[in-house]
Amino acid sequence: MSERRHSLAWRLALAVAVVCSLVMSVVAVFLYRSLAAEIAYRDDIALLGRLEQVRTLLHDSDSLGALQQRPQLYQNMLGNQESVLRVRRADGSVVFEINPHGETLGDPPRIGLARRPSRADIRLDHGASLLAGDAVGPAGEALTVMVxxxxxxxxxxLASYRLRLYLAVAAGALLAWVIGLLLVRRALTPLREMADALALIDLRNLHRRLADTAAPVELQAPIQALNGMLVRLEQGFERLSQFSADLAHEIRTPLHNLLGSTGQALNQPRSVDEYRELLGSNIEEYERLNRMVENLLFLARADHGQRPVHLQAIDLTHLGEELCDYFQLLADERGAALQHALHGTLQTDLQLLQRALGNLLANAVRHARPGTTVLLSRHDEAGFVGLTVRNEGDTIAPEHLARLFDRFFRVDPSRTEPGDSGGLGLAIVQSIMVLVGGSVSVHSAEGVTSFTLSFPDKGALES
Structure with missing residues (x-):
């Protein structure tokens, strides 16, 4: 019973039955009142005609005595046992009275001879409709007639008709509910087919899609939304699978180095200097693993919106000087120069901006050609403030540009250096820009590569 109560088919069928019941009830009330009005009208017209007939009969009779001796004549004239007739003299004495049921009859107002009776003159009294009027008997005697x-x-x-209407409305509501339930269940067949198709989709066949060609118009939008969701799930699962494989590969390398060096050290006794050198090498691998874990934690918090954004006015000139000073030593090792042309202020999160620009500068210095300059600059466009990191080096192939911001992706996987981000630096930059409501883009051509951080104009304060 609980399933039926929560069934959409049962609810829709019940709604159809309720609507049909209301419509049939309105029609039944209309028919009932129409019939009651028609019966009342015919009875009233018959009563008006009967008063005129009795008046004419009394006026044309030879004597009242003859009329009193022929009561059967009046009963035949009235036609049934439900009609009553009473004739009185002016002194109130009854000439004759026909009252088959012996009921007490009232005295409605009399209608004069000069006025034609109408339906408004009929009175209801003691469960009967009565009409009275003056009449003239034989020899001009004044009489009072009541019919x-x-x-x-x-x-x-009317009671019998009312009962039949009740039964008709109840039977019609039940029939409407049964037919409505059958029709609704048939109409919901595409939903059941869609549910069956969705039940067949699992991790092994996320590529399957729902067909919308034969679906009703009302279901095409939900089917398209579900297909879009399946596309996103498939892409997300593929990224997750690739991420898991890349993560395992990245972690395996330092762990393999740690196990190998430690195993060699345990094979035979070593000197203190050799143990110190081994521990120093192990520390580098631990630091690499630690950076990887911290970066992954940051990405996880950023993806779930757990990293709050603290907006403040940032002096870009001062920030550019700090970043150049910080990466100057790395640039000197590469034989490259650092230069910035930042100016003005920007409303954003200082730590996030430092990390994003720091990752881009570190990446640019590592891939810069010796003797070239890595430039950090600002340029304003319509509705955006752009901060660009530009370096000269190898041109990035077009097929790699779309994957640069994927996690653990490297253009040259074999090129790993101490202090690198483990292939997560650019992914972190993209997550940061999503957090602050901006975007990151890359362009590489003719040996010049530029990464641009674009902030919406609401983040810009002044140039």
Whole structure:
């Protein structure tokens, strides 16, 4: 019963039944009132005609005595057991009265001879409709005539009709619910087919998609959204698989070095200097693993929005000088020069900006050609402030440009150096720009490579 209560088909079928019941109820009320009004109208018209007939009969009779001796005539004229008739003299004495059920009859207002009776003159009294009027008997005698009809027969007819309407509405509601349930279940067949198709999709066949060609118009948008979600899931799973493989590869190298050097040291006794050299080499590998773990933690926090952004006005000139001083030693080792042309201020997170520019500068210095200059500059475009790191070196192939910001990706995997980011530096730059609401782009041609950090104009304060 719980499943039925929460079933969409049952709810829709119930809604159809309720709507049909309301419509049929309105129609039933209309038909009932129309029938009641029609019966009342016919009874009233018959009562008006009966008053005129009795008046005419009394006026054309030879004597009242003859009329009193022929009561069957009046009963045949009235036609049924529900009609009543009473004729009185001016002194109130009854000439004759036909009242099959012996009910107490009231005295409605009389209608004069000069006025034609209407439906408004009919009064309801003691479960009967009554109409009274003056009449002229034989020899001009003043009389009072009252005609009427009991309402019991009318009420019985309407009660029977009312019961039939109740039964018709109830049967119609039940039929509407059954038919509605069948139609809704048939209409929901595409949803069940879509659910069955989704149930067949797992990690081994994420490439499968839902077909929307034969689907109803209302389901095409959800199917397209689900297919888009499947595309994103497939891409995300592929990236996760590649990331896991790359992570295993990156961790295996330092661990292999640590195990190999430590194993060799344990094979035979070593001098203190040899142990010191071994420990120093191991420290480098530990530092490499530590940097990798810290970078991965930063990326994980950035991806889940756990790294808060603290906006502040940053002096770009001062920041450029600090970065050049910090990387000057590395540049000297490469035989390259550092230069910055930053100016103005920028509203963003200082630590994130330092890390992003630091990663780009470290990458640019490592790949710069000896004797060239690594330039850090600023340029403003429509709606954006751009900070660019430019170096001269090997041109990056177009097929590699799209993957530069992938985690653990290296253009030359064999080229690893102490202090590098383990292939995570550019991925961190991209995550930082997503955090601050900006973007990063790269361009490489004719031996010149430029990385540009673009900040929206709301981040720029002044030039």
């Amino acid at each position: 009427g009809k009991r309402l019991h027969e009318r009420e019985a007819i």
